[in-house]
Amino acid sequence: MREITRPSTARCTLPMYISFLLSEPKQASCRRLGEVMSISHDSVNRFLNRELYTGRDLYNEASTTLNLKGGTLSVDDSVLDKPYSQYMELVSHFWSGKHHRAVKGINLVTLYYTDIQGKHQPVNFRVVDKAEGKTKNDYFQDMLDEVLAWGLDPDFVTGDSWYSCVSNLKLIRNHQIGLLFALESNRLVSLEKGTWLQVQQLDIPEDGLMVWLKNFGFVKLFRTNLKDQVRHYISSLPDKEKTMVFDNKAFTEQHDRHWQIEQYHRAIKQVCNIERFQVRSKGAIKNHLFAAICGFVQLQKLRFAEVINNCYSVQRNLFKDVIASFIGTFMPKLNHLNPEFQSVVNA
Numbered sequence: 001m002r003e004i005t006r007p008s009t010a011r012c013t014l015p016m017y018i019s020f021l022l023s024e025p026k027q028a029s030c031r032r033l034g035e036v037m038s039i040s041h042d043s044v045n046r047f048l049n050r051e052l053y054t055g056r057d058l059y060n061e062a063s064t065t066l067n068l069k070g071g072t073l074s075v076d077d078s079v080l081d082k083p084y085s086q087y088m089e090l091v092s093h094f095w096s097g098k099h100h101r102a103v104k105g106i107n108l109v110t111l112y113y114t115d116i117q118g119k120h121q122p123v124n125f126r127v128v129d130k131a132e133g134k135t136k137n138d139y140f141q142d143m144l145d146e147v148l149a150w151g152l153d154p155d156f157v158t159g160d161s162w163y164s165c166v167s168n169l170k171l172i173r174n175h176q177i178g179l180l181f182a183l184e185s186n187r188l189v190s191l192e193k194g195t196w197l198q199v200q201q202l203d204i205p206e207d208g209l210m211v212w213l214k215n216f217g218f219v220k221l222f223r224t225n226l227k228d229q230v231r232h233y234i235s236s237l238p239d240k241e242k243t244m245v246f247d248n249k250a251f252t253e254q255h256d257r258h259w260q261i262e263q264y265h266r267a268i269k270q271v272c273n274i275e276r277f278q279v280r281s282k283g284a285i286k287n288h289l290f291a292a293i294c295g296f297v298q299l300q301k302l303r304f305a306e307v308i309n310n311c312y313s314v315q316r317n318l319f320k321d322v323i324a325s326f327i328g329t330f331m332p333k334l335n336h337l338n339p340e341f342q343s344v345v346n347a
Contacts, residue, residue: 011043018295021273028273048284055124062121062297071115072257073154075140078265079105080275089282109139112261120260158258166215178237180254188214199232207247222251267311
Protein backbone atom coordinates (compact mmCIF):
# COMPACT_ATOMS: atom_id res chain seq x y z
CA MET A 1 0.00 0.00 0.00
CA ARG A 2 1.10 3.57 -0.56
CA GLU A 3 2.91 5.38 2.24
CA ILE A 4 1.25 8.73 2.91
CA THR A 5 3.78 11.55 3.33
CA ARG A 6 1.23 14.23 4.10
CA PRO A 7 -2.43 14.31 5.20
CA SER A 8 -4.63 12.91 2.48
CA THR A 9 -7.36 15.02 0.92
CA ALA A 10 -9.05 12.05 -0.76
CA ARG A 11 -12.77 11.86 -0.11
CA CYS A 12 -12.93 8.12 -0.85
CA THR A 13 -10.65 5.72 1.01
CA LEU A 14 -10.11 1.97 1.13
CA PRO A 15 -11.96 1.52 4.47
CA MET A 16 -14.93 3.44 3.07
CA TYR A 17 -14.98 1.42 -0.13
CA ILE A 18 -14.69 -1.91 1.71
CA SER A 19 -17.51 -0.96 4.09
CA PHE A 20 -19.65 0.01 1.13
CA LEU A 21 -19.08 -3.32 -0.62
CA LEU A 22 -20.05 -5.25 2.52
CA SER A 23 -23.24 -3.26 3.10
CA GLU A 24 -24.68 -2.33 -0.31
CA PRO A 25 -27.38 -4.90 -1.16
CA LYS A 26 -27.71 -4.22 -4.88
CA GLN A 27 -25.73 -1.63 -6.86
CA ALA A 28 -22.06 -1.40 -5.88
CA SER A 29 -21.18 1.46 -8.24
CA CYS A 30 -19.21 4.69 -7.89
CA ARG A 31 -22.41 6.67 -8.34
CA ARG A 32 -24.20 4.76 -5.58
CA LEU A 33 -21.34 5.22 -3.09
CA GLY A 34 -21.28 8.93 -3.94
CA GLU A 35 -25.01 9.17 -3.16
CA VAL A 36 -24.68 7.29 0.13
CA MET A 37 -21.67 9.23 1.44
CA SER A 38 -22.56 12.61 -0.14
CA ILE A 39 -19.35 12.77 -2.13
CA SER A 40 -18.70 13.08 -5.85
CA HIS A 41 -18.74 9.80 -7.75
CA ASP A 42 -15.58 11.08 -9.42
CA SER A 43 -13.86 10.82 -6.03
CA VAL A 44 -14.66 7.12 -5.95
CA ASN A 45 -13.54 6.65 -9.54
CA ARG A 46 -10.28 8.49 -8.85
CA PHE A 47 -9.64 6.27 -5.81
CA LEU A 48 -10.04 3.10 -7.88
CA ASN A 49 -7.78 4.38 -10.65
CA ARG A 50 -5.17 5.93 -8.34
CA GLU A 51 -4.21 3.05 -6.02
CA LEU A 52 -2.05 0.01 -6.85
CA TYR A 53 -2.85 -2.80 -4.42
CA THR A 54 -1.01 -6.10 -4.87
CA GLY A 55 -0.96 -9.60 -3.45
CA ARG A 56 1.65 -8.48 -0.90
CA ASP A 57 -0.85 -5.99 0.55
CA LEU A 58 -3.37 -8.83 0.92
CA TYR A 59 -0.79 -11.07 2.59
CA ASN A 60 0.21 -8.34 5.05
CA GLU A 61 -3.44 -7.81 6.05
CA ALA A 62 -4.41 -11.48 6.30
CA SER A 63 -1.30 -12.96 7.89
CA THR A 64 -1.65 -11.07 11.19
CA THR A 65 -4.29 -13.51 12.46
CA LEU A 66 -2.77 -16.74 11.10
CA ASN A 67 -0.22 -19.27 12.27
CA LEU A 68 2.09 -19.18 9.26
CA LYS A 69 3.80 -22.52 9.93
CA GLY A 70 2.44 -25.99 9.25
CA GLY A 71 -0.89 -25.25 7.53
CA THR A 72 -2.35 -26.03 4.12
CA LEU A 73 -2.04 -23.73 1.11
CA SER A 74 -4.74 -24.20 -1.53
CA VAL A 75 -4.91 -22.87 -5.08
CA ASP A 76 -8.01 -22.43 -7.21
CA ASP A 77 -9.57 -19.95 -9.59
CA SER A 78 -13.06 -18.58 -10.10
CA VAL A 79 -14.73 -16.78 -12.99
CA LEU A 80 -16.49 -13.54 -12.10
CA ASP A 81 -19.44 -13.34 -14.50
CA LYS A 82 -19.57 -10.20 -16.67
CA PRO A 83 -21.89 -11.33 -19.51
CA TYR A 84 -22.99 -7.82 -20.54
CA SER A 85 -19.69 -5.96 -20.27
CA GLN A 86 -18.42 -3.91 -23.18
CA TYR A 87 -15.02 -2.22 -23.55
CA MET A 88 -14.00 -3.60 -20.12
CA GLU A 89 -10.39 -4.71 -19.79
CA LEU A 90 -9.44 -8.14 -18.39
CA VAL A 91 -12.81 -9.57 -19.52
CA SER A 92 -12.53 -12.59 -21.77
CA HIS A 93 -13.99 -16.07 -22.14
CA PHE A 94 -12.98 -18.63 -19.52
CA TRP A 95 -14.19 -22.09 -18.59
CA SER A 96 -16.60 -21.90 -15.64
CA GLY A 97 -17.18 -24.82 -13.31
CA LYS A 98 -20.44 -23.17 -12.26
CA HIS A 99 -21.89 -22.98 -15.78
CA HIS A 100 -19.95 -25.98 -17.18
CA ARG A 101 -19.03 -24.00 -20.28
CA ALA A 102 -16.91 -21.07 -21.38
CA VAL A 103 -18.44 -17.79 -20.18
CA LYS A 104 -17.58 -14.12 -20.44
CA GLY A 105 -15.96 -12.80 -17.31
CA ILE A 106 -12.81 -12.17 -15.27
CA ASN A 107 -10.68 -15.05 -14.02
CA LEU A 108 -9.42 -14.66 -10.45
CA VAL A 109 -6.70 -17.01 -9.16
CA THR A 110 -6.27 -17.18 -5.37
CA LEU A 111 -3.91 -18.79 -2.89
CA TYR A 112 -5.87 -19.64 0.26
CA TYR A 113 -4.22 -20.66 3.53
CA THR A 114 -5.68 -22.74 6.38
CA ASP A 115 -3.52 -22.89 9.50
CA ILE A 116 -3.26 -25.75 11.99
CA GLN A 117 -5.80 -24.05 14.31
CA GLY A 118 -8.39 -24.03 11.51
CA LYS A 119 -8.28 -20.30 10.72
CA HIS A 120 -8.24 -19.56 7.02
CA GLN A 121 -7.66 -16.51 4.81
CA PRO A 122 -6.69 -15.65 1.21
CA VAL A 123 -3.00 -14.74 1.11
CA ASN A 124 -2.29 -13.93 -2.55
CA PHE A 125 -4.20 -13.35 -5.78
CA ARG A 126 -3.82 -12.73 -9.48
CA VAL A 127 -6.18 -11.60 -12.21
CA VAL A 128 -5.64 -13.51 -15.45
CA ASP A 129 -4.59 -11.07 -18.17
CA LYS A 130 -4.32 -12.81 -21.55
CA ALA A 131 -2.20 -9.93 -22.82
CA GLU A 132 0.58 -11.12 -20.49
CA GLY A 133 0.71 -14.49 -22.23
CA LYS A 134 0.73 -16.43 -18.95
CA THR A 135 -1.31 -19.48 -18.00
CA LYS A 136 -3.01 -20.07 -14.67
CA ASN A 137 -0.18 -22.47 -13.83
CA ASP A 138 2.35 -19.69 -14.44
CA TYR A 139 0.43 -17.41 -12.07
CA PHE A 140 0.29 -20.18 -9.46
CA GLN A 141 4.04 -20.73 -9.59
CA ASP A 142 4.71 -17.00 -9.27
CA MET A 143 2.34 -16.67 -6.31
CA LEU A 144 3.74 -19.74 -4.55
CA ASP A 145 7.30 -18.42 -4.77
CA GLU A 146 6.08 -15.06 -3.45
CA VAL A 147 4.25 -16.29 -0.34
CA LEU A 148 7.15 -18.59 0.58
CA ALA A 149 9.52 -15.63 0.28
CA TRP A 150 7.20 -13.54 2.46
CA GLY A 151 7.41 -16.03 5.34
CA LEU A 152 4.62 -18.57 4.81
CA ASP A 153 5.72 -22.10 5.72
CA PRO A 154 2.95 -24.60 4.83
CA ASP A 155 3.18 -28.37 5.20
CA PHE A 156 0.85 -29.04 2.28
CA VAL A 157 -0.20 -27.49 -1.03
CA THR A 158 -3.53 -28.61 -2.51
CA GLY A 159 -5.30 -27.97 -5.80
CA ASP A 160 -7.66 -29.38 -8.40
CA SER A 161 -6.70 -31.25 -11.56
CA TRP A 162 -6.13 -28.04 -13.55
CA TYR A 163 -3.03 -27.36 -11.41
CA SER A 164 -1.67 -30.92 -11.28
CA CYS A 165 0.74 -30.55 -14.21
CA VAL A 166 4.19 -32.03 -13.71
CA SER A 167 5.94 -28.64 -13.53
CA ASN A 168 3.72 -27.55 -10.63
CA LEU A 169 4.22 -30.82 -8.76
CA LYS A 170 7.99 -30.66 -9.20
CA LEU A 171 8.11 -27.06 -8.00
CA ILE A 172 6.27 -28.00 -4.80
CA ARG A 173 8.54 -31.03 -4.28
CA ASN A 174 11.62 -28.86 -4.75
CA HIS A 175 10.38 -26.67 -1.90
CA GLN A 176 10.15 -29.79 0.31
CA ILE A 177 6.38 -29.38 0.81
CA GLY A 178 3.75 -32.11 0.77
CA LEU A 179 1.07 -32.01 -1.92
CA LEU A 180 -2.46 -33.23 -2.55
CA PHE A 181 -3.86 -32.64 -6.03
CA ALA A 182 -6.81 -33.93 -8.02
CA LEU A 183 -5.89 -35.93 -11.09
CA GLU A 184 -7.67 -36.49 -14.38
CA SER A 185 -8.84 -40.08 -14.81
CA ASN A 186 -6.64 -40.63 -17.89
CA ARG A 187 -3.31 -39.74 -16.25
CA LEU A 188 -0.75 -42.52 -16.61
CA VAL A 189 0.79 -44.33 -13.64
CA SER A 190 2.83 -47.49 -13.28
CA LEU A 191 2.65 -50.35 -10.78
CA GLU A 192 5.62 -52.13 -12.33
CA LYS A 193 8.39 -50.84 -14.56
CA GLY A 194 7.48 -50.63 -18.25
CA THR A 195 3.71 -50.91 -17.76
CA TRP A 196 1.51 -47.80 -17.86
CA LEU A 197 -2.15 -47.68 -16.87
CA GLN A 198 -4.72 -44.92 -16.58
CA VAL A 199 -5.70 -44.22 -12.97
CA GLN A 200 -9.32 -45.06 -13.75
CA GLN A 201 -8.28 -48.65 -14.60
CA LEU A 202 -6.84 -49.41 -11.16
CA ASP A 203 -8.40 -50.99 -8.10
CA ILE A 204 -7.58 -48.53 -5.33
CA PRO A 205 -8.01 -49.47 -1.64
CA GLU A 206 -9.50 -47.01 0.85
CA ASP A 207 -6.11 -46.03 2.28
CA GLY A 208 -4.65 -45.38 -1.17
CA LEU A 209 -2.26 -47.13 -3.55
CA MET A 210 1.43 -46.39 -4.09
CA VAL A 211 2.14 -45.82 -7.80
CA TRP A 212 4.73 -44.14 -10.02
CA LEU A 213 3.26 -41.05 -11.68
CA LYS A 214 4.66 -40.60 -15.17
CA ASN A 215 7.42 -37.95 -15.37
CA PHE A 216 7.21 -37.29 -11.62
CA GLY A 217 7.82 -40.19 -9.23
CA PHE A 218 6.21 -42.14 -6.40
CA VAL A 219 2.82 -40.85 -5.19
CA LYS A 220 -0.10 -42.28 -3.29
CA LEU A 221 -3.30 -42.52 -5.30
CA PHE A 222 -6.77 -42.10 -3.78
CA ARG A 223 -10.24 -42.48 -5.23
CA THR A 224 -13.35 -40.80 -3.82
CA ASN A 225 -16.89 -39.88 -4.80
CA LEU A 226 -17.74 -36.17 -4.77
CA LYS A 227 -20.97 -34.73 -6.12
CA ASP A 228 -21.85 -38.14 -7.59
CA GLN A 229 -18.60 -38.19 -9.55
CA VAL A 230 -15.60 -40.48 -9.19
CA ARG A 231 -12.49 -38.40 -8.58
CA HIS A 232 -8.83 -39.26 -8.20
CA TYR A 233 -6.21 -37.56 -6.04
CA ILE A 234 -2.49 -38.00 -5.55
CA SER A 235 -0.51 -37.26 -2.42
CA SER A 236 3.23 -36.95 -2.06
CA LEU A 237 5.35 -35.91 0.91
CA PRO A 238 9.06 -35.01 0.93
CA ASP A 239 9.82 -38.37 2.52
CA LYS A 240 8.73 -41.53 0.65
CA GLU A 241 8.06 -43.39 3.92
CA LYS A 242 5.71 -40.61 5.05
CA THR A 243 3.94 -40.82 1.71
CA MET A 244 3.40 -44.55 2.25
CA VAL A 245 1.77 -44.06 5.68
CA PHE A 246 -0.44 -41.19 4.44
CA ASP A 247 -3.85 -42.83 4.95
CA ASN A 248 -7.51 -42.09 4.27
CA LYS A 249 -7.88 -40.08 7.50
CA ALA A 250 -5.02 -37.75 6.54
CA PHE A 251 -6.41 -37.49 3.00
CA THR A 252 -9.86 -36.49 4.31
CA GLU A 253 -8.33 -33.86 6.58
CA GLN A 254 -6.38 -32.21 3.77
CA HIS A 255 -9.31 -32.47 1.37
CA ASP A 256 -11.59 -30.74 3.90
CA ARG A 257 -9.04 -27.94 4.29
CA HIS A 258 -8.92 -27.48 0.53
CA TRP A 259 -12.72 -27.14 0.49
CA GLN A 260 -12.39 -23.82 2.37
CA ILE A 261 -11.36 -22.11 -0.87
CA GLU A 262 -14.64 -23.15 -2.49
CA GLN A 263 -16.56 -21.51 0.36
CA TYR A 264 -14.40 -18.41 -0.04
CA HIS A 265 -15.36 -18.15 -3.73
CA ARG A 266 -19.04 -18.33 -2.82
CA ALA A 267 -18.72 -15.71 -0.07
CA ILE A 268 -16.87 -13.06 -2.09
CA LYS A 269 -19.61 -13.25 -4.73
CA GLN A 270 -22.61 -13.32 -2.39
CA VAL A 271 -21.38 -11.03 0.40
CA CYS A 272 -18.49 -8.90 -0.86
CA ASN A 273 -19.97 -7.63 -4.17
CA ILE A 274 -16.87 -8.71 -6.08
CA GLU A 275 -18.79 -9.11 -9.37
CA ARG A 276 -20.69 -5.82 -9.11
CA PHE A 277 -18.58 -3.02 -10.51
CA GLN A 278 -18.81 -0.70 -13.47
CA VAL A 279 -15.23 0.51 -13.99
CA ARG A 280 -13.33 -0.41 -17.13
CA SER A 281 -9.58 0.04 -16.72
CA LYS A 282 -7.25 -2.72 -15.50
CA GLY A 283 -6.04 -0.77 -12.49
CA ALA A 284 -9.52 0.16 -11.29
CA ILE A 285 -10.80 -3.41 -11.72
CA LYS A 286 -7.86 -4.90 -9.79
CA ASN A 287 -8.30 -2.38 -6.98
CA HIS A 288 -12.01 -3.22 -6.74
CA LEU A 289 -11.22 -6.95 -6.58
CA PHE A 290 -8.61 -6.33 -3.90
CA ALA A 291 -11.11 -4.31 -1.83
CA ALA A 292 -13.70 -7.09 -2.10
CA ILE A 293 -11.18 -9.76 -1.05
CA CYS A 294 -9.93 -7.52 1.75
CA GLY A 295 -13.56 -7.16 2.89
CA PHE A 296 -13.72 -10.95 3.21
CA VAL A 297 -10.53 -10.83 5.29
CA GLN A 298 -12.16 -8.34 7.67
CA LEU A 299 -15.23 -10.56 8.03
CA GLN A 300 -12.99 -13.51 8.83
CA LYS A 301 -11.23 -11.47 11.52
CA LEU A 302 -14.62 -10.68 13.09
CA ARG A 303 -15.44 -14.38 13.02
CA PHE A 304 -12.13 -15.28 14.67
CA ALA A 305 -12.92 -12.75 17.42
CA GLU A 306 -16.40 -14.35 17.79
CA VAL A 307 -18.11 -11.04 16.96
CA ILE A 308 -20.08 -12.78 14.19
CA ASN A 309 -20.93 -16.42 13.56
CA ASN A 310 -20.10 -16.41 9.85
CA CYS A 311 -19.41 -14.00 7.00
CA TYR A 312 -23.08 -13.95 5.95
CA SER A 313 -24.45 -12.70 9.29
CA VAL A 314 -23.38 -9.04 8.92
CA GLN A 315 -25.35 -8.39 5.75
CA ARG A 316 -28.25 -10.58 6.87
CA ASN A 317 -28.72 -8.58 10.08
CA LEU A 318 -27.81 -5.18 8.67
CA PHE A 319 -31.31 -4.20 7.55
CA LYS A 320 -33.32 -6.10 10.17
CA ASP A 321 -34.36 -2.98 12.14
CA VAL A 322 -35.01 -0.99 8.96
CA ILE A 323 -37.29 -3.70 7.59
CA ALA A 324 -39.11 -4.09 10.90
CA SER A 325 -39.64 -0.31 11.08
CA PHE A 326 -41.00 -0.22 7.52
CA ILE A 327 -43.43 -3.07 8.23
CA GLY A 328 -44.61 -1.37 11.42
CA THR A 329 -45.22 1.91 9.56
CA PHE A 330 -46.70 0.52 6.36
CA MET A 331 -48.82 -2.31 7.77
CA PRO A 332 -51.54 -0.22 9.53
CA LYS A 333 -52.42 1.38 6.19
CA LEU A 334 -53.42 -2.04 4.89
CA ASN A 335 -55.79 -3.07 7.67
CA HIS A 336 -58.68 -3.08 5.19
CA LEU A 337 -57.15 -6.21 3.68
CA ASN A 338 -57.80 -8.20 6.85
CA PRO A 339 -60.90 -10.48 6.96
CA GLU A 340 -64.00 -8.57 8.18
CA PHE A 341 -66.15 -11.39 9.57
CA GLN A 342 -63.61 -13.73 11.11
CA SER A 343 -60.49 -13.39 13.18
CA VAL A 344 -57.08 -13.66 11.61
CA VAL A 345 -55.63 -17.17 11.87
CA ASN A 346 -52.07 -17.48 13.00
CA ALA A 347 -50.80 -20.10 10.57
